Amino acid sequence: MTQFPATVAESGRETPSGDRTLVLNMGPQHPSTHGVLRLVLEIDGETIVRLKPEIGFLHTGIEKTCEAKFYQQVVPLTDRIDYLCPLTNNLAYCLAVEKLLGLEIPPKAQWMRVLMNELTRINSHLVWLGTHAMDLGAMTVFLYCFREREDVLRFFEMVSGQRMMTSYFRIGGLALEPPLGFFEKVKKFADRFPGNVDEYEGLLTGNPIFMMRTKGIARLSAEDAIALGAGGPTLRGSGVDIDLRRDAPYTGYENFKFKVPVRTEGDVFARYLCRVEELRESIGMVQQALAGMPEGPIKADSPKVVLPDREKMKTQMEALIYHFKIITEGFTVPAGEVYQAIESPRGEMGYYIVSDGTAKPYRVHMRGPSYANLQTLAKMCEGGLIADVVAAIGSIDVILGDIDR
């Protein structure tokens, strides 16, 4: 995070045509930067000569805070990293700690995790679609998307009591049993949602204005995408066929059938198509999870790690002791290290956790997908127009909480 240039005139350079370039700050207070992202643009007329992202405005030191918390206390912190997909962050962290512990998760908890994770993906993509379209001038799509997003947030509220900072996944399983009537409501939504996606596509996919703003804009080749570390739909939009849910299945994704949408064009429109297709695949997975939801416990059978049920805690001496121990002393995790990567809506979300055998993590590092994706922005925009920067930012779907942590 560097200081602003002293004066605009000082920072410009001579161009071949004899004019001077202009340095322009886009953000950190700019509606299309989706948060507090500052882009330093060096422009020659309308053309971008150089683009430099400046970040760090939202840095809260979560990684440092984690080192001072018990393992179970870190879960609520992970919600706040990528605030559009809190459950994905919960999942990556919980899977990493479970891998460190060697903990077995019961099937119902795994299927619920897949179900909630795909709903989170839908939530995240809906916010992306609405804001991306609004950046490009299509106001109506935003209202449509937020209508459906409200439904998804209500599901989060039903299971966890929270709309956004859910902390629903816990180390060893889930926080709570899903309430009565939950699955019926999700089923109704899942039956209706493909029609809604058709609605969004009807507004955008064939729309000549939208196509002019997105087709052939902010191109990224497959080689560049890999070298710059892009992930998720940004990588798949450039023709690289990778999806960790399929390639390195976790939490029972191997039981689900889905396609991985890949486009080769590498422009804004290709990334848009990938994400919209992912909406359809996600709702398909929600349907599969609802149809095959197993019965059984939602927490692993490991009393030293998983908090006992409330009722047991109040009536059984042993459960009360475990409850007291976990809350006051935490639980120890065998020394070692793991890197657990999962497919978040934006790409590879990885948690690297080092344990020194105590009840607090020695080091937690979050590999945020937006952090990697942001590095592709300069490649996409240099040589293009200022107006296309807005399209490019939208197409890589950055979340500043995830970047700055």
Added chain:
Amino acid sequence: MPLVPPITDIEELKSHPALARLLEWNASVVQAVKFDRDELTIWIAKDVIREVCAILRDSADCPFNYLCDLTCVDWYPSEPRFEVVYHLLSIPHKERVRLKARLDGSSAAIESVTSVWPSANFYEREVFDLFGVRFTGHPNLERIMMPDDWEGHPLRKDYPVEGYR
């Protein structure tokens, strides 16, 4: 999946593509290996890290062409104090490997891998900012999260959680 003891014998792990390629290239760069919880870690001599990364990226059998993550762990007060950690992924073969290089606290510097993967740019800046590890040959090594005039490196273990007051 109960935990199994880690394997640290090079001979037993030779079949992993990353280790096989490195042993074939120059066996002396591999300082130690560990296979724990289904993940392979290779400790590399710190002065060859860029060559090792380039060799693994261009490996014909299993190219580790994607840098997932680059970070650092501070083992204060023991020496060597820092461990720089590289997570590599082979997109065509879906293989992963973790490379580590140990650095002394007094001269915490290592060669930059930005020439191998441009994506290392932000990661190395982050490690420099939060740990104070220098990356030689980095095009733009300046603070990324903290303000330019910030004192200290917050993720070091001798830096208090509440900051200096």
